[in-house]
Structure formats: C-alpha cells, structure tokens
Amino acid sequence: xxxxxxxxxxxxxxxxxxxxxxxxxxxxxxxxxxxxxxxxxxxxxxxxxxxxxxxxxxxxxxxxxxxxxxxxxxxxxxxxxxxxxxxxxxxxxxxxxxxxxxxxxxxxxxxxxxxxxxxxxxxxxxxxxxxxxxxxxxxxxxxxxxxxxxxxxxxxxxxxxxxxxxxxxxxxxxxxxxxxxxxxxxxxxxxxxxxxxxxxxxxxxxxxxxxxxxxxxxxxxxxxxxxxxxxxxxxxxxxxxxxxxxxxxxxxxxxxxxxxxxxxxxxxxxxxxxxxxxxxxxxxxxxxxxxxxxxxxxxxxxxxxxxxxxxxxxxxxxxxxxxxxxxxxxxxxxxxxxxxxxxxxxxxxxxxxxxxxxxxxxxxxxxxxxxxxxxxxxxxxx
Numbered sequence: 001x002x003x004x005x006x007x008x009x010x011x012x013x014x015x016x017x018x019x020x021x022x023x024x025x026x027x028x029x030x031x032x033x034x035x036x037x038x039x040x041x042x043x044x045x046x047x048x049x050x051x052x053x054x055x056x057x058x059x060x061x062x063x064x065x066x067x068x069x070x071x072x073x074x075x076x077x078x079x080x081x082x083x084x085x086x087x088x089x090x091x092x093x094x095x096x097x098x099x100x101x102x103x104x105x106x107x108x109x110x111x112x113x114x115x116x117x118x119x120x121x122x123x124x125x126x127x128x129x130x131x132x133x134x135x136x137x138x139x140x141x142x143x144x145x146x147x148x149x150x151x152x153x154x155x156x157x158x159x160x161x162x163x164x165x166x167x168x169x170x171x172x173x174x175x176x177x178x179x180x181x182x183x184x185x186x187x188x189x190x191x192x193x194x195x196x197x198x199x200x201x202x203x204x205x206x207x208x209x210x211x212x213x214x215x216x217x218x219x220x221x222x223x224x225x226x227x228x229x230x231x232x233x234x235x236x237x238x239x240x241x242x243x244x245x246x247x248x249x250x251x252x253x254x255x256x257x258x259x260x261x262x263x264x265x266x267x268x269x270x271x272x273x274x275x276x277x278x279x280x281x282x283x284x285x286x287x288x289x290x291x292x293x294x295x296x297x298x299x300x301x302x303x304x305x306x307x308x309x310x311x312x313x314x315x316x317x318x319x320x321x322x323x324x325x326x327x328x329x330x331x332x333x334x335x336x337x338x339x340x341x342x343x344x345x346x347x348x349x350x351x352x353x354x355x356x357x358x359x360x361x362x363x364x365x366x367x368x369x370x371x372x373x374x375x376x377x378x379x380x381x382x
Contacts, residue, residue, distance in 0.1 A: 041369040046323050046355040047377045049304050049346075056298040056338030056345050062220040062245065062277070064290040066211035068184050073207060074100060075177040077200040080207075085188050091210070093185045098207055100199065102178035108171040116164035123157035130154045186212040187287075211288040216281050218245055219262055220294040221272035230296070234259075237299055243277045245292040247285070253292070255280050298338070304350065305343040306334075307380055310358040318344075321364045323355035323372055331366045 078100035085097050130150040137147040189209035193199055199207060222230060234240035242256045257277035266273045277294060279286065286292070311334070312319045318336055321329040334349030350356065355374060357364060364370070 041327065041371045042360055042363050043371040043373070044321075044329075044357045044360040044364065045373050045375050047307075047310075047358050047375060047380070049306065049350060049352050049354050049356060050377075051302045051304055051352045054300050054303045054305055054345060055340055056300060056303075057340050058296045058298075058338055059246070059293045060220040060222070060296070062218040062292045062294040064286050064288060064292055065217045065219065066186065066213040066288040067215045067217060068186060068210075068212035069288055070183055070186070070210040071206035072097060072180060072182075072210055073203065074098075074180065074199040074201055076100060076105065076174050077198070078102070078104065078178065080193055080195050080197050080199050083191060083195060085191075085208075087188055087191050087208075089188045091182045091185065091188060093182055095182045096179055097182055097188075098180040100178040100180070102175055105171065105175035105178050109168070109175050112164065112167040112171040116161070116168050119157065119160040119164040123154070123161050126150070126154035126157040180207065182210060184210060184212055186210045187284075213281050213284055213286065213288060216279050216286045216288070217262075217276045218257065218279060218286075218292055218294060219274055219276045221270070221274055223272050224266055227266075227273050227275075233298055239297055239299055244295040244297075245277070245279070246295060247292055248290065252295075253279065253286070300345070303337070304346040304352060305340070305377075306346055306350075306356060307358055307377070308339070308342055308344055310356050310361065311336075311344060312361055320350060321357040321361055322350065323357070323370070326369070327372055328367050328369050329357060329364050331364075 080098060081101040082099040083097075084099070085091055085095075091097065130147075130153075133147050133150045137144055187210070189211065191208045192205050193207055230240065241259055243259055244256055245253045247253055257279040259275055259277050261273075262276040263274040306320065310320055312321075318334050319331050320334055322332050324330040332349055335347040337345040337347035339345060355372070357370070358375075358380065
C-alpha cells in the first residue's frame with residue numbers, strides 16, 4: 001500500500017515537470033537542433049530614407065524692446081502737483097506729463113529778475129560816472145588814475161549784469177522743468193509716484209517710462225558656433241536675413257523682421273553674441289518688455305529627414321535602428337543638423353536608401369530579428 005502511494009506521488013511530480021518544460025519550450029519560441037532556442041522576430045515598420053529639399057527651423061528666446069525706451073525723471077526737486085496722463089496712454093512728443101509745485105521756482109525767477117534790475121541800475125551809474133570823469137581827465141582837471149578806476153567800476157557793473165541775466169535764465173529754466181514733457185512720442189509705462197509725493201532727480205525709480213513701439217527690436221543670442229554658421233549661411237541664403245517670431249500666446253506674428261547684429265563682441269561670460277530683429281508694429285500688439293521666440297529658417301537643396309519618433313536618445317546621443325542582412329537590425333549613431341516640424345534633419349550616420357525602424361524601437365536591440373514592413377514616410381503624417 002505504501003509503495004503504491006509513493007509511486008502515484010512520483011508520477012504526479014513527473015507530470016508537473018513535463019508540463020512546466022512544455023511551457024518553457026513554447027515561451028522560448030522553439031528549440032534549434034543545436035540545443036539553443038530561437039527568439040521570435042519582432043514586427044516593425046520601416047521607412048526608406050530619401051533626399052529632398054527642406055528647411056531647418058531653429059527657435060531662440062527673445063525679448064522685445066521699443067525702438068526708443070526713455071525713463072522720465074524729475075530735473076528739479078519738489079512736490080508732485082499734477083499728473084496729466086494715465087498709465088498705458090499714448091502721448092505725443094512735447095506733451096505735458098507731470099507738474100511739480102512751482103511756487104518756489106516762480107519766486108526764484110522774480111528774485112533773479114529783481115537782481116538783474118539792480119545790476120542794470122548799478123551799471124548805469126557806473127557809466128554815468130565814467131562819462132563824467134573822461135572830459136575832466138582830458139582837461140587835466142583830475143588824474144588818469146581816476147578814469148581807470150571809473151572804467152573798472154563800470155566793467156564790474158557790466159559783469160554783474162551778465163551774471164544776473166544768467167541767474168534769470170537759470171531760474172526760468174528751473175521753473176520750466178516744473179512742467180515735465182514727453183521727449184518722444186510713445187506709450188506711458190507705470191506711474192509709481194502719486195500727487196503729493198516729493199520727487200527729486202536722484203530718485204531710484206523714474207516718474208514713468210516712455211516707449212516708442214511703431215517699430216520694435218526683438219533681441220536674441222547665438223553661441224559662437226551658431227553665429228559663425230549664421231554669418232556664412234546668410235551670404236547664400238537670403239531668407240536667413242529675415243525672421244519670424246512666435247508670440248507669447250503661441251501664435252505666429254503676421255509680420256517678418258530684418259536681422260541686424262546688436263553687439264560687436266561675444267560676451268565672455270556667456271559665450272554668446274546678441275542679435276536683433278526689427279519688426280513693424282502697426283497694431284501695437286508687441287510691447288516693450290514682452291517675450292517672443294525668434295524663428296530662424298534655413299533652406300537646404302537636399303537633405304534627409306527622419307521622424308523624431310524613430311530616434312532613440314541615450315545620454316544626449318542619438319541612435320536609429322537600420323534594417324540589415326537576414327532581417328536583423330543594426331543600431332547606428334547619427335548626428336542631427338536641425339529640425340523641421342516633427343522631423344529631424346540628419347547630418348551624418350545614415351544615407352539615402354537605408355531602411356529605418358519607425359516603431360517598436362523600445363523592443364529592438366542590436367542584432368535582433370524583425371518582421372520588417374516597409375511603409376511610406378508620408379503615411380506617418382496621416
């Protein structure tokens with residue numbers, strides 16, 4: 001009885017082992033004659049690379065500035081009496097913006113004018129004295145020394161008159177500075193000071209700022225290598241001299257800008273050089289202090305494009321899977337020249353005619369067998 005029970009238990013264990021071995025055989029895809037197991041081929045779609053005309057699109061962060069940006073500051077000290085404008089208002093050159101309480105300046109004008117009248121009177125007296133002594137000297141009634149003294153007094157009185165006239169002009173100028181006017185046409189910025197605040201020429205914050213934005217400058221930076229390439233490309237590609245911008249809302253601005261060099265030197269701290277694009281701004285959509293992305297477009301007569309989804313990024317290096325002999329794939333490193341839309345522009349690593357895997361790339365490894373299906377690259381866009 002014990003022997004029969006032992007035998008039945010051994011038979012059961014044998015059945016379990018055979019079943020497990022069968023599952024292992026199925027999962028391994030079958031066994032070859034040499035005892036190794038064959039891995040099943042991975043289905044994958046491939047595209048055949050072709051050369052075609054294309055464009056390289058690169059974007060750079062940019063900052064917007066008006067063609068004229070002016071800080072409006074007080075030129076004399078005093079209490080702010082009137083604000084004639086509102087924040088965001090468009091003003092014309094010469095328009096009054098602020099008024100500083102001018103009582104002190106008006107009194108200075110009156111005082112300087114009184115001093116001028118006194119100086120003129122003193123000059124007139126000195127002239128009378130000079131005219132009186134001159135004939136007496138000629139008649140040898142008084143000495144020549146007295147004539148020289150009278151002449152010196154007259155000259156001193158004349159100098160006093162000139163000084164008094166200058167004081168009048170200075171006081172009038174200060175009085176005029178009490179009315180602060182727009183030096184250029186443009187849009188008013190923030191106005192931090194309110195009526196009643198004491199304002200001085202040494203204030204850290206200006207009374208406001210003024211921006212002329214009929215045209216705007218969009219500043220952006222290129223590193224040294226990109227700058228050299230840009231300068232070479234613009235000689236043969238006229239399109240490199242014009243740029244577009246993408247505004248903060250993601251929309252493309254409806255005007256094109258002209259590129260100019262904004263700095264003559266490369267910044268040693270950043271290794272970049274500043275450029276600016278000049279845009280017409282008829283609708284005043286672009287405002288000073290805003291941000292935009294500058295779009296540089298380079299035309300290529302012949303280039304190879306590859307969908308970004310087909311490229312594997314490993315530690316900042318790029319790889320693709322190329323269909324090789326015996327329906328196996330080879331992993332190749334590539335260099336990227338730029339991008340356009342959802343495609344990379346290939347610089348090196350693959351060539352026209354190569355077949356590149358465009359899906360299942362996470363399942364592929366070097367030398368793995370595939371079930372390839374060649375599809376049109378245009379079908380990926382549908």
